[in-house]
Structures are given as C-alpha cells and as structure tokens.
Amino acid sequence: MTHERIAATFDEWARNGHAEGMEAGHGDVVRQVIGRMRIQAGMQMLDLGCGNGWATRLLGPAAPGAGAVGIDASPQMVARAEELHDWTSRARYEVGTFEALDFPADKFDKVFSMEALYYALDLDQALREALRVLKPGGTADVLIDRFQESPHTESWARTVGVEMAWLAESEWRDRFRAAGFSPVTTERVLDSRGPGDEARFEPDVHCPDWQTRVELHAAGTLWIHAEKPE
Ligand SMILES: C[S@@+](CC[C@H](N)C(=O)[O-])C[C@H]1O[C@@H](n2cnc3c(N)ncnc32)[C@H](O)[C@@H]1O
Numbered sequence: 103m104t105h106e107r108i109a110a111t112f113d114e115w116a117r118n119g120h121a122e123g124m125e126a127g128h129g130d131v132v133r134q135v136i137g138r139m140r141i142q143a144g145m146q147m148l149d150l151g152c153g154n155g156w157a158t159r160l161l162g163p164a165a166p167g168a169g170a171v172g173i174d175a176s177p178q179m180v181a182r183a184e185e186l187h188d189w190t191s192r193a194r195y196e197v198g199t200f201e202a203l204d205f206p207a208d209k210f211d212k213v214f215s216m217e218a219l220y221y222a223l224d225l226d227q228a229l230r231e232a233l234r235v236l237k238p239g240g241t242a243d244v245l246i247d248r249f250q251e252s253p254h255t256e257s258w259a260r261t262v263g264v265e266m267a268w269l270a271e272s273e274w275r276d277r278f279r280a281a282g283f284s285p286v287t288t289e290r291v292l293d294s295r296g297p298g299d300e301a302r303f304e305p306d307v308h309c310p311d312w313q314t315r316v317e318l319h320a321a322g323t324l325w326i327h328a329e330k331p332e
Contacts, residue, residue: 103223158193175198230281232281238330249269
C-alpha cells in the first residue's frame, strides 16, 4: 500500500459524490464530540484526513477566532473541500500525509480526525507526528468506526480495497500511549438519531441488511481522547 494508492482511492470518492455521504452519516456524532472538545477562543486545530472538509468547517467557527486546517492525501478531496468552502469558517485545506506532517512542532491546540486514522500506512509514525505538532497540554480527539468491538466493520478493507488497521479499543489506547500521549481515554459515541428508519433502509456493500445496521449503530463510534503531556 502506498500514499498514491490511497490518494487514487479517495480521489475517486471525491469525484463520485461518496465524500458528501460522510457528513450525512457522521455529522451527528461529530457535532456531539466537537461540542465536548472545550474549543476555546483563538485555538488552532488540525483535522487529519479531512476529506471534503465538512468537519474542518465545523471546527473553525467553534469558538471566537479559532481556526482549523485540514490535511488529506487525496488532491481531489482537497479540491472538493476548496469548492465547498464558505469563507466564513476560518478553515483551510492542504494536501499532506499523516506520516510526515508539514507543520512545525508545538503548533496546534487540538488534533481532530474522523474516520481516517486507521488508513495510516504507519500508524505509530502518524501518532508520533500528531504528538509532535501539538502544543504541550494539547489534545487529540480521534473518531473511528472500524474497530474490533464493532465486528461488522471487519470486511471494510475488502469492500474499500485498501489496507486498514483492525485494532481493539484497548489496542488503540496502547498505541497512543506508546507514541507518548498521556492520559489516553476512550468512549463510544452513539448517533442520537438511532439506526434510522427500517422502512427506508437501503443495503450497500458496507451494510447489507437492517440487522447489521442496528448492530453498527449499537457499537457506535470509538472516540479516543489523548493529551500531550505538559
Ligand atoms: C473515510 S475518509 C474520511 C474523510 C473525512 N474525515 C470525513 O469524515 O468525511 C478518509 C480520508 O483519509 C485520507 N487518508 C487516508 N490515509 C491517509 C494518509 N496516510 N495521509 C493523509 N490522508 C489520508 C483519505 O484520502 C480520505 O480522504
């Protein structure tokens, strides 16, 4: 697996409209978490794997004078983020990779990421980079739907066609701690809208039947909250 392969996969998502489905599916959970991140005036944030930038545009205006930069390996995702940009969000977008962040040390107050970090080619290097660019006392808030306690997500690497980390909740905590974060906590966040409406359920490769949909909802999104020691 290479960054070029990841970029090609997600360039296609950007072209075929798949990127826009991410906000519909994950907007509720992301808004819950952003509401609990204690974003304060003037804070600068980094969104790892920003896709079309919808969450970056929520982070920017979360407090007076706050701002967010999203990075993504897919040039077409970054182009889509720029097309969708509304110029009031204090957000911007750059092409870049998790494993070699093009930012100085101690720059950001917060690192955020939604449904992206398990694609890292080198997860430990990605976590070390996230730690490096955070200010001492800064926090990482990483959200992922693919983890071992949500067993229906195991097949996603095959359906998407790229390699993905498949870790248990405790292993995610261990990997963040090994990178130097402390303390590290996890919790599950459930979509407050519930699993949806069975009468309107439409199967897809990720979710072939209603029972799977119900169980995916019940497993929720894993929120990893980790601090860079002072
Ligand atoms: C499933 S999408 C999620 C996008 C966005 N966070 C959202 O919620 O809509 C994962 C994104 O991570 C990016 N990505 C995957 N591996 C990456 C890496 N190693 N470095 C930078 N971006 C990466 C992909 O290009 C893709 O846009």
